[in-house]
Amino acid sequence: MSMFPASVEATQKALEAHHYIADRGLAVAVYLALKLGRPLLLEGEPGVGKTEIVKVLAQVLHTRLIRLQCYEGLDISSAVYEWDYARQMMQIRLMEASGVREQDKVRHEVFSPAFLLKRPLLQALEMVEGKPPVLLIDELDRADEEFEAFLLEFLSDWQITVPEVGTLRAEQPPVVVITSNRTREIHDALKRRCMYYWIDYPSFEKEYRIVREKVPGLPEKLAQQIVAFVQALRQQDLYKAPGVAETLDWAASLLALDAVALAPGVIEDSLGVLLKYQDDVVRAKHQMQDLLARAQLAPQP
Amino acid sequence: MTAQPSGQLLAHAVAFSRALREEGLVVTPGQTTAFALALGEIPLFDPEAFFYAARASLVTRHEDYPRFAEAFRKFWRALGLERFPAELLQQTPLPPRKDPKARPGEVGRPSQEAAASQTRQPVVDRALTFSATEVLRQKRFDQMSPEELEAARRLLHNFVWNPPERRTRRLAPRGQERLDLRRSFRQALRHQGELVRLAWRSRKSKPRPIVALADVSGSMERYARMMLHFLHAFALEQTRRGVRRVETFTFGTRLTRITRTLKKRSVDGALAEVGQQVKDWSGGTRIGACLHTFNHTWAKRVLGQGAIVLIISDGWDQGEPELLAFEMERLQKSCYRLIWLNPLLGTPGYQPLTRGLVAAMPYIDDFLPVHNLNSLEQLVEVLGRLERRASLIHLGVTQLQLTGHSSVC
Known part of the structure; x- marks a missing residue:
């Protein structure tokens, strides 16, 4: 277990060293998930850095990241394993041509590991250079109940049975992180196996640090105004408030537009980067003066 | 570990x-x-x-x-x-335990309420004669005696349910939609690798989620109660088919989600708790504001997978009609079908002319009565044969159903 950080503080520092600024609560949850070998379930609005932290975690642990993107109808053949049928057929013909016809021999040959296509969950059971990988199960809310039931079993046994090969077991379970955007409730049984953390929108200070970290070259003053503007925008009654990802996109856009300070013109031109619903854009334009005034009053971080 | x-x-x-x-x-x-x-x-x-x-x-x-x-x-x-x-x-x-009996939510230990309900007298199932049943089916809920309401509730469970379904993207071994390579190959192995017969798969169907928004202000209370019973019976039927997909909200001056309460209690227990939770049983209705809350906080979480939305209200709205129209449009766009159930539709000569209803009407896919058992049964039937909304003809559909029902009553 030596690959894991030694304390909550060490976890927080390690994440920061890889440019991920985590709240203390999140650091505690990550640290405990690693220590206790439990999956970590992250929820939060889109764009608050749920997927990002998993990528960083793999870097921190110097291990491979395996990602399983969920969708409705996700089944064994895309999540766990599949046989390479075309090559198996070919093999049967080749064996036939060289005179091998015994059923058992053919069967044994075509169901050998060489023809097995490993999908993310099966890959996650294998260690690379003596280290278990990080398995990201992204947007589990998009998958259906059937997959969730399968996952529950996988997460408690850390093994997969391929009928023709046998049971494949993890020497050391992978580090599992599950994310959800809550378009559907995840089943309670699954949730209760996990360490849970809700990632909120960041505070001004934290978001400012993230922007400075991720968009180098952005003038300090402009960075402050951008963050203050976005923070004020989140207070509005919007259908979809901008996430940190949108803040970063916007900051990069303004940098590309050579803006030196926020002004109504440049904001209106680039508002589409921040807001994704027409009603929200209209509302923001309506409140422009007030939002700008608040952005000018940006606190000094 | x-x-x-x-x-x-x-x-x-x-x-x-x-x-x-x-x-x-x-x-x-x-x-x-x-x-x-x-x-x-x-x-x-x-x-x-x-x-x-x-x-x-x-x-x-x-x-x-x-x-x-x-x-x-x-x-x-x-x-x-x-x-x-x-x-x-x-x-x-350790701190002393407060009350060893009252520990709601603890696994494996029945709550006090559950224990109490076990000792309660069983309801005598008086079989209704055919004609009595017929009368009951036609009677308006607000004119029923408590006994009649009880009988009506029990009749709900005799309905022939046909919960609306949606084709999912999960495949099951039947039909002939997509080739099932896995099974085809297994079968081929028995014939020296010759694909003698192909195996197929088709998309599976699952019950569609139902999201009900029940108006519990003043005049609507009776109907709302009956609707909650209706939804309870409906959810039971869904459970029987694999997945329970009913979300319930009440509204008046504000929106309250009662799904969880309805899940863990019997109908009556849940209703008692709802009564405590929801302070709105009598008071003004602000439908627009409540729908706004719903659209912002809940729509993304409960309207996935092609949900059908039922709004149960008489449309007496004390809020802004513009807000109601705006939120109705958004709601209609984010669900599969938006059905407005109005008990007043059962009144002969009723015209939906309140400001609220006039504002909401353009965004309603189906406008149906819910004043008696017959109308509920009809609702079951409508739900069973819902098709994708055809926006061009939907005004026509609304009109048709309107005239259809005023003649029945």
């Missing part, structure tokens, strides 16, 4: 889990164990880390964060401490 938490840590984890249960949070023994193990991993002098460790291991929903924080504070205060000191884990006696 084969680690066992030490006795002292486990005792405190158990005590704290119990405190959470007293606050109404659900905590499983597995979570308590995880918490005890977590306590062994964090620095004991760090109250903040303790708080986060407890929350990460014992809470699974963002909505429960505030209740957790409250329970956390209370727990330490019960020990006579403002904050958590490290020595505590070494020797302090």
Whole structure:
């Protein structure tokens, strides 16, 4: 277990060293998930850095990241394993041509590991250079109940049975992180196996640090105004408030537009980067003066 | 993980889990164990880390964060401490249990209410004669006596349910939609690798989610109650077909989600609790504002997978009609079908001319009555044969149903 950080503080520092600024609560949850070998379930609005932290975690642990993107109808053949049928057929013909016809021999040959296509969950059971990988199960809310039931079993046994090969077991379970955007409730049984953390929108200070970290070259003053503007925008009654990802996109856009300070013109031109619903854009334009005034009053971080 | 938490840590984890249960949070023994193990991993002098460790291991929903924080504070205060000191884990006696019987939410232990309901007298099932049943089916809910209402409730369970379904993207071995390579190849192996017969798969169907928004203000109360019974019976039928997909909200001056309450209680128990939770049983209705809350907070979470939305209201709205129209349009765009159920439609000569209804009307896919059992049965039938809305003809559909029902009554 030596690959894991030694304390909550060490976890927080390690994440920061890889440019991920985590709240203390999140650091505690990550640290405990690693220590206790439990999956970590992250929820939060889109764009608050749920997927990002998993990528960083793999870097921190110097291990491979395996990602399983969920969708409705996700089944064994895309999540766990599949046989390479075309090559198996070919093999049967080749064996036939060289005179091998015994059923058992053919069967044994075509169901050998060489023809097995490993999908993310099966890959996650294998260690690379003596280290278990990080398995990201992204947007589990998009998958259906059937997959969730399968996952529950996988997460408690850390093994997969391929009928023709046998049971494949993890020497050391992978580090599992599950994310959800809550378009559907995840089943309670699954949730209760996990360490849970809700990632909120960041505070001004934290978001400012993230922007400075991720968009180098952005003038300090402009960075402050951008963050203050976005923070004020989140207070509005919007259908979809901008996430940190949108803040970063916007900051990069303004940098590309050579803006030196926020002004109504440049904001209106680039508002589409921040807001994704027409009603929200209209509302923001309506409140422009007030939002700008608040952005000018940006606190000094 | 084969680690066992030490006795002292486990005792405190158990005590704290119990405190959470007293606050109404659900905590499983597995979570308590995880918490005890977590306590062994964090620095004991760090109250903040303790708080986060407890929350990460014992809470699974963002909505429960505030209740957790409250329970956390209370727990330490019960020990006579403002904050958590490290020595505590070494020797302090546990706080006494408040009431050994009242422990809602604890796994494997029936609540007081459940125990009480077991001793309650069973309802005598008086079989209704055919003609009596017919009369009952036609009678308006607001003119029924309590006995008749009870009989009507029981009749709900005799309905022939046909919950609307949606084709999912999961494939099952039937039909002939897509080639099933896995099975085809297995079968081919029996014939020297010759694909003699191909195996196929087709998309599976599942019950569509139903999201009901019931108006519980003044005049609507009776109908809302009956609708909740209706939804309960409907959910039972869905459960029988695999997945329970009914979300229930009530509204008046504000929106309240009662899905969870309805899930853990009997209909009457749930309704009693709803009565306590929902302060709106009589009062003005602000449909637009409530739909606004719904669209912002809940729509993304409950309208996935092609949900059907039922609004049960007479349309007496005291809010802004513009807001109502705006929110109705958004709601209609984000669901599969938007059905407005109005008990007043059962009144002969009724015209939906209130400001609220006039504003909402363009965005309603189906406008149906819910004043008696017959109309509920008809609703079941409509739900069973819903097709994708054809926006061009939907005004026509509305009109048709309107005239159809005024002649029935």
